[in-house]
Amino acid sequence: MNLVLASASPRRSELLRRAGIPFRVIKPRIEEKPDYTLPPREMVVRLAAEKALSVSGTLEEGFVLGADTVVVYRGEVLGKPDSPEDARRMLRLLNGDVHEVLTGLVIINPENGAREDACSETKVWFKKLSDKEINAYIDSGEPLDKAGAYGIQGRASLFVERIEGCYFNVVGLPLSLLYDLMKKMRLEA
Numbered sequence: 001m002n003l004v005l006a007s008a009s010p011r012r013s014e015l016l017r018r019a020g021i022p023f024r025v026i027k028p029r030i031e032e033k034p035d036y037t038l039p040p041r042e043m044v045v046r047l048a049a050e051k052a053l054s055v056s057g058t059l060e061e062g063f064v065l066g067a068d069t070v071v072v073y074r075g076e077v078l079g080k081p082d083s084p085e086d087a088r089r090m091l092r093l094l095n096g097d098v099h100e101v102l103t104g105l106v107i108i109n110p111e112n113g114a115r116e117d118a119c120s121e122t123k124v125w126f127k128k129l130s131d132k133e134i135n136a137y138i139d140s141g142e143p144l145d146k147a148g149a150y151g152i153q154g155r156a157s158l159f160v161e162r163i164e165g166c167y168f169n170v171v172g173l174p175l176s177l178l179y180d181l182m183k184k185m186r187l188e189a
Helices: 010-018 040-056 084-094 131-139 167-171 175-184
Strands: 003-005 063-073 076-078 098-108 115-126 160-164
Touching: 003 010, 010 167, 040 063, 040 098, 040 115, 063 084, 076 084, 084 131, 098 167, 098 175, 115 167, 115 175, 167 175
Parallel strands: 003 063
Antiparallel strands: 063 076, 063 098, 098 115, 115 160
16 A cells, blocks of 8 residues: 555554554645634545645655644634644633534545545534633643644543534544545545
8 A cells, every 4th residue: 555644744654554554644735724714524525636736746656645623612713722822712712611512624636636635523622621720731731732722632632521523623633533434435444
């Protein structure tokens, strides 16, 4: 199997390694520009496709995987925070409420242009947090490079009351959905 991950995300790489899927990483050379005029599901699939296409254009063989994850709270798309203040704003929105995590996946075969894409959705319920808890989490630095300003696999695991859907989707790579797409592309794990 010749899978190329078009992402610099250490979390996605770790999930692929743990699932036993051989791959290599080529970081996409694009400026990620979310199109907030699109419905969130369409937006994440489009961003995943842009990442995959930017890498597939440099290859002659193999399969390229692009992925993009966002948090959606009451229709508002929450990407990665651009400052601690932005992280605080996001965490206060999610505090004591439910939100959705969407991940768009795209696999492209550069040899023949074949493509499969899909979007995974997971609902996440946050506990009610105090300002002290939110500030301590922000001070840890963990939320600053994660969609929605939290990482379920880290310290924020303490804040999640329950989820409905794929846990790995919340981390950034819905492995079961990825496996389905790989089978459609005849890409064996």
